[in-house]
Amino acid sequence: MQNQYTFFDLIIDVFTIVKTPLSPDEIWEKAIELGFDKKLGSLGKTPSATVGARLYVDVKENGENSRFIQVSKRPSRFLLRSLSLNKKEIESEIEKIEKKEYTEEKNYKESNFNERDLHPLLVKYVKENSHFHCFAKTIYQENSVRKVKGANEWLHPDLVGVYFPFGDYSPETTKLQKSMNVNSIKLFSFEMKKHLDYANLRQCFFQAVSNSSWANEGYLVCLKINNDSDFRNELQRLSNAFGIGIIKLNAQDINDSEIVCQARYNENIDWDTLNRLAEDSPDFKRFISDLTEDIALGKVKSNYDKVISDEKYDNYLKEKKII
Structure with missing residues (x-):
C-alpha cells in the first residue's frame, strides 16, 4: 500500500526545487504552481496555515534535529536543513527577497489609484x-x-x-x-x-x-x-x-x-x-x-x-x- 502524500512531503518537494527561504504562504503558492497540492488527500480550509503549523511545530519540538530551519521571524521564512546553505548565503537570499518585496510594496503604495x-x-x-x-x-x-x-x-x-x-x-x-x-x-x-x-x-x-x-x-x-x-x-x-x-x-x-x-x-x-x-x-x-x-x-x-x-x-x- 502506497504511503499517503503529506504536507511534510509537499514542503520538502517545494524546497528541493526552489532552494531558497520561503514563508508558509509562499510555499503553498509554489506548491500550487508545481501541482503538488493535487497529491494531497485533504487540503482543509486554510492549507497555507497548515503548512505554517507543520513547520513551526517541527522546528520547535525537534530543534537542531528538525528537517527545517527558521531563517527569519518577521516575516517567518524557513528552509530545508539538508540544503546546507551557510549563514552568509541565507542572509544573501533573504536580502534579495526583501529588496524585491520592498520595491514591490513601494511601487504599490505609490500607485495612482485611490x-x-x-x-x-x-x-x-x-x-x-x-x-x-x-x-x-x-x-x-x-x-x-x-x-x-x-x-x-x-x-x-x-x-x-x-x-x-x-x-x-x-x-x-x-x-x-x-x-x-x-x-x-x-x-x-x-x-x-x-x-x-x-x-x-x-x-x-x-x-x-x-x-x-x-x-x-x-x-x-x-x-x-x-x-x-x-x-x-x-x-x-x-x-x-x-x-x-x-x-x-x-x-x-x-x-x-x-x-x-x-x-x-x-x-x-x-x-x-x-x-x-x-x-x-x-x-x-x-x-x-x-x-x-x-x-x-x-x-x-x-x-x-x-x-x-x-x-x-x-x-x-x-x-x-x-x-
Whole structure:
C-alpha cells in the first residue's frame, strides 16, 4: 500500500526545487504552481496555515534535529536543513527577497489609484458572492454635516450594504416570515483600505470596529494584505476578539476574492449609532430611506451603486491603473 502524500512531503518537494527561504504562504503558492497540492488527500480550509503549523511545530519540538530551519521571524521564512546553505548565503537570499518585496510594496503604495477606486470592485464582489448577495452604496464622508474637528472621525463606513430575501424566497415565505416577525434582511458595513500590514493594522482595524456597530456584519476590505503567517495570526486574533471580518480583494479575478476572516453576526443593531449616521450623513439617510421603501414594496427599485459588467470590468482596472 502506497504511503499517503503529506504536507511534510509537499514542503520538502517545494524546497528541493526552489532552494531558497520561503514563508508558509509562499510555499503553498509554489506548491500550487508545481501541482503538488493535487497529491494531497485533504487540503482543509486554510492549507497555507497548515503548512505554517507543520513547520513551526517541527522546528520547535525537534530543534537542531528538525528537517527545517527558521531563517527569519518577521516575516517567518524557513528552509530545508539538508540544503546546507551557510549563514552568509541565507542572509544573501533573504536580502534579495526583501529588496524585491520592498520595491514591490513601494511601487504599490505609490500607485495612482485611490481607495475609492476600489469601491466598484467590492460592489461587484458582494453582489455576486453567495455569502453577501447584497446591494452596496458608497458613503461620501465629505457630504456629511460639518461638526467640530474629530466629532465625525471613524463614524462613517466607506460602503454600506443590504441583503434582501426577495429573490431567494417565494412571496408566501416572505409573508410568513413577516407575520412571525422573522427578519431575513442583513445590513453590512465595509471599511476600505488599499493595503494592510503591521504599520497600519490597528488603526485600520479599530476604525472598522468603530464604524460598524450599527450593522449585522462589519468588514475591513483590502486589496493587499501582508502574507506573513504571524501577521495573519494577529488578524485572526483581532477578528475573533472584536467580530470584524476581513476581505482580501482579487482585482484580476474579483470572484476569487477571499473572506480571510468571517465577521461575527450581530443580531442586535446599534440603533443609536444608526440614527446618528442618518442625522450626519445624507448618503446614509438616503440608504436607509431606499431600503425601507424596497422592503415595503417587496422588491428592489432603489438606486444602489452600479455593478460593473464583466465586459467593462477589465477596462475599468486599466483606466484606474489598479495593480
